[in-house]
Amino acid sequence: MAKCPECGEFVKLLGDMEIGEIIECDTCGVELEIISLDPEKIKIFEEEEK
Amino acid sequence: MNDKIQKLNSIIKELKKSFTKKYGCVIFDISLKKLKQENQIMLSGNCLTAKQLELLKKAVKSEIEGADVHYDIRVLTSQSSLHHLKCWGRAEKFIVNVTSDFEGEKLSTQISPDDNYFKIILQKNFRSLVQLDDNTVGWLDDNNIYVFKKDLSETWDNLNIVRKGDVKTVNSIASLIDESFPYINQARYLHGGKSAVAIDCSALMQTIFRRAFGLILPRHSLDQMKLGIRVPKNDLQNADLVFARSNRNKIMHVGLAFFDEKRMIIHACLREKMVICESIDVFFKYYTFAGARRIVKEEK
Numbered sequence: 510m511a512k513c514p515e516c517g518e519f520v521k522l523l524g525d526m527e528i529g530e531i532i533e534c535d536t537c538g539v540e541l542e543i544i545s546l547d548p549e550k551i552k553i554f555e556e557e558e559k
Numbered sequence: 560m561n562d563k564i565q566k567l568n569s570i571i572k573e574l575k576k577s578f579t580k581k582y583g584c585v586i587f588d589i590s591l592k593k594l595k596q597e598n599q600i601m602l603s604g605n606c607l608t609a610k611q612l613e614l615l616k617k618a619v620k621s622e623i624e625g626a627d628v629h630y631d632i633r634v635l636t637s638q639s640s641l642h643h644l645k646c647w648g649r650a651e652k653f654i655v656n657v658t659s660d661f662e663g664e665k666l667s668t669q670i671s672p673d674d675n676y677f678k679i680i681l682q683k684n685f686r687s688l689v690q691l692d693d694n695t696v697g698w699l700d701d702n703n704i705y706v707f708k709k710d711l712s713e714t715w716d717n718l719n720i721v722r723k724g725d726v727k728t729v730n731s732i733a734s735l736i737d738e739s740f741p742y743i744n745q746a747r748y749l750h751g752g753k754s755a756v757a758i759d760c761s762a763l764m765q766t767i768f769r770r771a772f773g774l775i776l777p778r779h780s781l782d783q784m785k786l787g788i789r790v791p792k793n794d795l796q797n798a799d800l801v802f803a804r805s806n807r808n809k810i811m812h813v814g815l816a817f818f819d820e821k822r823m824i825i826h827a828c829l830r831e832k833m834v835i836c837e838s839i840d841v842f843f844k845y846y847t848f849a850g851a852r853r854i855v856k857e858e859k
């Protein structure tokens with residue numbers, strides 16, 4: 510389990526998720542990027558400027 | 560109370576300044592009124608987008624403590640404002656640029672006479688601020704469009720919009736692939752482009768899904784990434800939307816899985832500056848997987 514940096518709630522990562530995958534926090538809806546699977550680490554996803 | 564009002568006024572002023580910079584217009588007309596009850600304030604008026612209202616509420620919540628703030632603000636691009644606007648338009652020329660800025664420099668998207676009617680929110684100096692049926696808001700030149708001074712909102716009544724959780728059943732996924740063929744090795748990559756000549760990655764997805772099934776996808780890849788259902792990388796199937804970030808600049812990208820005999824992907828490629836169909840294994844040498852979504856499935 511990893512904690513959402515925005516709202517502090519736990520975010521469940523599934524076994525078939527990949528590093529780099531963008532997921533949404535079920536509680537606050539913020540977009541999160543998976544940066545590590547073991548240990549589970551996520552950060553707020555930031556879009557690059559085109 | 561007075562310092563709260565002063566603070567609220569300065570929040571509104573600052574937000575208005577930043578939105579004016581973004582859209583080149585000032586549809587953020589919020590007035591402030593003290594209500595009869597102690598400590599109650601009413602903010603009313605018009606703003607352009609739901610995001611603007613959200614930012615206003617967020618700023619008020621974080622900066623004004625203990626005040627009871629009420630809102631009566633019309634969001635001009637919301638569904639409920641659809642019948643409020645009596646001016647609609649349609650593209651007159653084959654490719655009409657829609658830009659995010661008033662000056663016409665930052666290309667958001669392009670429209671053609673085949674596209675649906677659009678809402679005209681504001682007209683200024685022979686430019687119109689419009690909202691398209693995929694919710695894109697931007698400016699275009701009045702001499703490229705027909706203007707209808709009547710309510711055409713019924714043309715938006717039955718839009719087949721794809722949403723989160725939706726997987727639409729379609730007759731044949733092959734028609735989606737057929738629609739993409741005329742673009743492969745023909746259309747060049749153009750950020751903001753949406754024509755047979757030049758197109759970007761998310762516009763290509765929008766175009767082929769609309770032509771094949773009449774489905775409306777949002778304009779940006781990040782919004783497309785929220786549609787339908789999540790698909791893990793090892794479960795990709797034909798017609799899934801594949802999202803990935805460029806290894807070079809981290810920009811989000813989208814393509815269509817084309818898994819017929821081989822595992823391929825069709826996408827408007829930044830690297831080749833063209834729409835191409837290439838092996839998905841080659842694709843993942845240049846891009847890092849960021850997610851996949853399924854929005855259609857074939858009728859059994």
Ligand SMILES: [Zn+2]
Binds near residue numbers: 535
């Ligand atoms: Zn959260």
